[in-house]
Amino acid sequence: MxxxxxxxxxxxxxxxxxxxxxxxxxxxxxxxxxxxxxxxxxxxxxxxxxxxxxxxxxxxxxxxxxxxxxxxxxxxxxxxxxxxxxxxxxxxxxxxxxxLGPSPLLESAALRRLASIGVRSHDRELGVVLAGAGSSHEPANAAVRAIAQRWASGARWAGVEAAFASMAAPDVPAAVERLKARGARRIAVASWFLAPGFLPDRVARLAETDLVATPLGAxxxxxxxxxxxxxxxxxxxxxxxxx
Known part of the structure; x- marks a missing residue:
């Protein structure tokens, strides 16, 4: 085989x-x-x-x-x-x-990680940051933004913003500010990372929230x-x- x-x-x-x-x-x-x-x-x-x-x-x-x-x-x-x-x-x-990406299976896993930290799909006071690594190759960043837009249209949150740990905009603080400007009173971070490491840790630190989902993992x-x-x-x- x-x-x-x-x-x-x-x-x-x-x-x-x-x-x-x-x-x-x-x-x-x-x-x-x-x-x-x-x-x-x-x-x-x-x-x-x-x-x-x-x-x-x-x-x-x-x-x-x-x-x-x-x-x-x-x-x-x-x-x-x-x-x-x-x-x-x-x-x-x-x-x-x-x-691996993009794929509905990855999105499902990321949403399940969010749910595991108590995020509900009908929380209108919550803004969600979908955080990825970021790339100099713009189509890779655009794929993450497309996922964030799809989530925004399907969930009843205050909003969803893509953000990147490096190489691309917006960064996490900018995405958080955009969500707060749209009425989000609390912020949760969805992880578009496969495994823990420097960049996911950086995202969690910059987000300044306790609601940070773990990477997709196993x-x-x-x-x-x-x-x-x-x-x-x-x-x-x-x-x-x-x-």
Missing amino acids: TALVAVAHGSRDPRSAATVHELLDVVRALRPSLDVRASFLDLSAPRLGDVLHAVRGDGHRSAVVVPLLLGKAFHARVDVPGAVAEARLPSLDVTIADV DPEVAELVLHRYEAALAEDLAVRTA
């Missing part, structure tokens, strides 16, 4: 890698027969190239690399393909799957999405081969 090699960005914060491993434990529970392995682009081990070499050494002839990234920014467009090419494994057929729907991306990549590869 084709191996699933999940690749996350990596972080100096040990909570990040631990969360990735917890998520992949859920993936394995959903598909016990599948060889699922964790890898990282930077700052954490093992690196993607090393894992691909190990996959080939264990007898696999093919692997699907699933980027554990919420948007199609620089890491997805450049770093992941670059790391695969750098591994130089002509004897291993490697397919790169699509990133959520069953996120694990299901990882498998969806794996299966879609396999199907696309098969279609190309048989065309």
Whole structure:
């Protein structure tokens, strides 16, 4: 069977890698027969190239690399393909799957994280900040803004604003001020991060509220999405081969 090699960005914060491993434990529970392995682009081990070499050494002839990234920014467009090419494994057929986001499954997980801290969908005094990492690639930021707009039209909150921890505007304090200007008396933060780390901590600090949802983490729907991306990549590869 084709191996699933999940690749996350990596972080100096040990909570990040631990969360990735917890998520992949859920993936394995959903598909016990599948060889699922964790890898990282930077700052954490093992690196993607090393894992691909190990996959080939264990007898696999093919692997699907699933980027554990919420948007199609620089890491997805450049770093992941670059790391695969750098591994130089002509004897291993490697397919790169699509990133996780956007997806209704991610939105569902993020909303469930909000609900777990007591946020109700009909609280008209509450403003919600949907906080993501931010990117120099504007389409990645636009995808987060589109989610915030969709939530704003579906929930009965005072408002929903996208905000970014770096590289893009608005930042979290600016988003909070926009919500307060629209009548929000309390603020909650929804996390558009997969795992804990420096940027989610920065968001929580800048928001100055106790209502901060945890990153998506080892959520069953996120694990299901990882498998969806794996299966879609396999199907696309098969279609190309048989065309």
